[in-house]
Amino acid sequence: MSQDRIRNFSIIAHIDHGKSTLADRILEVTDTVSGREMREQLLDSMDLERERGITIKAQAVRVLWKGHQLNLIDTPGHVDFTYEVSRSLQACEGAVLVVDAAQGVEAQTVANAYLAIENNLELLAVVNKIDLPAADPDGAAAEIAELIGGAANDVLRISAKTGQGIEAVLDAVIARIPAPSGAAAASPRALIFDSSYDQYRGVVAFVRAVDGTFRTGEGVQAMAQGTRFEAEELGFFSPTMRASQTLEAGEVGYLITGLKDVSRLRVGDTLTSRENPAGEPLPGYKDVKPMVFSGLFPTDSDEYPNLRDALEKLKLNDGALIYEPETSQALGFGFRCGFLGLLHMEIVRERLEREFDLDLLVTAPNVAYQVVTLAGAEIEVHNPADMPPDIERVEEPYIRASIIVPKEYVGPVMELATDRRGRFDHMEYLSEERAVLIYELPLAEVVVDFYDQLKSRTRGYASFDYDIVGFREGNLVKLDVLIAGEPVDALSLIIHRDSAYGRGRALVDRLRQEIPRQMFDVPVQAAIGSRVIARETIKAKRKDVLAKCYGGDITRKRKLLEQQKKGKKRMKQVGAVEVPQEAFLAVLNLNDNGR
């Protein structure tokens, strides 16, 4: 199809503002699916996505409307997937920005709108859920106008639920979003904005053809990674896979590669023809680096091979997940995994537990550290236990956080951000009622319970988003925990020197409560290097024996002991001390009050 009849667009929104419902309605209105085929949130193919109401992987669907080919590119809705969102946006010329009429602009609305603007997209603002009793379409429209400029009157008012205003959205997509303008006769270039893995056909790339024409069967090359393969099948989703002989400039579709390893094809890379290669790749490819790490250990050590298999399978569909074997003297064999962010970590863990039926122990998350040793070596540390002793300088990742709150919660949010070593950048009022606070914060201060704290201090009203702004030096120390004199690798922390004493004391106190008394005194210490900064002793039990045992009791008493034996098997052995698995999570639940 000629490019002037093509429109490529995304829908962007804060979570739960109705992005997926709008996508469903568009498929219905354009007769892409019949009402009977319609499932709620059709584009979210994984069970988990549907259940959590979020979209993990971007996909693209082609619909026809009034003689035009519209490609709707669905984007992930969460900060962890910013890079994927931005790739998806790069495949478009415009975006429909959806805002809930009752909620107004939220943190992800802001973040996504800015991303779209950075990508030079035409924004088409829509207020959704106008059928709700609590809807305030004018208020929401005014907030959008304040955010992206323009007039509140230009903002469309719809209800994706009832279908009201959907056709007007499609008309506006044609009228207001520019057509693609690639060089149709040039060497072919296509942007990979997502990929997935099919057990039989290998890696499937989702691409936006920018220039030229791709043909089925031709040799293709990924320009940044250099990976070569054959275009086994080209096609598009409508909404199921439909093969097509070509993908032309401006079109969006899929390309089946036959590759057996998702990591060989990275989102953001440019595909070109091997026969007729383009000289320059499309701009903007970057290697995404995981920023949050944690150890995953099977609760039952016999499950280790199953965990390994599960991670291998998961990795096929999730190129951003990295993992390497880790051995902890406390927790045994497991894997240190790297994630894009907290939600990504949560999703991976949940998929492992749900889809692979694994029982996991997940250590407290930490961030990536860039360390310069006294000898001048530069290393990246993903695990507090690996922190070298001779440190010249440590740098940690910082984020720029936008937090949107009703104005009465500005105080508590500032207090929290300051507690977490936040540096205030600026504050703006979105309306008379709501403000957006911009802070720079160490990512490490956010990975543990920042979001929970934020929610509880603002009665759930705050919305939060962030992006990584780089690495900065910090006055950081490694806090070790020793149980009965043995350092417990899984409990080591890297924290700011100023909070080391408080955290050390709280941690030791918490462990004293979590670790049952043993048959000997157990000292629990927190130390920085060789200096002990906090100490508690778990006193030895003085009595542990069944009062009486005669002929009538023997079976019952034997079963009681066998039960105790089973209970002990769930404990982890640290030296001679039995430590319940919950104790390893103690670090997770320590807040500043040492709750």
Add this chain to the structure above:
Amino acid sequence: MSGVSHLYVHLPFCAQRCGYCDFVTVVGRRGEHGPYVQALLAELELERPLLAPRLETVFVGGGTPTFTDERELRTLLTALPPATEVTVEANPETVTTEVATLLLDCGVTRVSLGAQTFDPQLLSVLERVAGPDDVRRSFYHLRDAGCDNISLDLIYGIPGQSPAALDADIDEALALDPEHLSCYELEAKPGTRFTHRHGEELARQADALEGYFERVVERLAGAGYRWYETANFCRPPEAAGGLDLRSRHNLAYWLGRDYVGIGVGAVSTVAGRRWRNTPRLPVYLSALGRGEPPPRELEALLEDVQQRERLMLGLRLDEPLVLADLAPVVNADALARMERLELVARGGGEAESGETLTLTPRGRLLGGGVTVELLA
């Protein structure tokens, strides 16, 4: 095979049920004492083929055996097979001169007296009928009737019991100079009336009570008693004219010997099979009324289960436990660890019986935990 030489006889009747008790007991029912004794004798006849012609021990437990109608009690005791040791459990308020004489007349050699405590306040917490004077009086009635082997049961860790009150109880008990003492920590079983009433107080006292067991052992050992089983103490032979005053019947349990139990809820273990009679009195009576054995719950004890039990029970005793045939159920690493912690001592390497295990005094205080560790 020469037959089982240990017989347990259960008499479930009590004047009232004490709040902390979880034995099979029946309150009152005087009219049923006769039929019950007849049923017991019928069951004894059914089990006779399992028993040796002359028994080593008979133990009549309860309930409160001495609450049973005197005529019926006499009928029972007279009909039981002869044994070297015949023990009867008794509650102080039921032991009159007449009952004491009856017991001794009928061949009873040993009486286990449920004193529990001498503190009136604590007796009422335990919902016991007897007062402190009943305890002392009953003891002397037994002595006067010629009983030369009396055991006192004491309970410690009663809600509200101070360390001084514990010491006072021990003083009172020692003043009577019994041959044997059984001392139990109060077990507040979940769901009992007692736990409902006193659970919070017990939880509050938990730390303080922990030292009581040690105190009991210290005091009784200090008074010359042999701590021969976790909860049991006796005068050593050198203080008893060379007699072994340990409960021979209970030793049979702890050494893993076979035993036959008759009566409601009674348990037997014979040749790798264990069975428990129905705990329901009417069901028991009607089955034996028809000349049939009572309904029973059966448990087959596999070889390794028997070994586990021998380990669990053997570690309660002060005598070395022979390891040889228990090796498959003992975790060698744990054994080495327990030895390093000085909770267990090994010995007997050269002796004919082979290697042995003995718990150290602290190991015995932690015997349950040590057993759990050692079990492979």
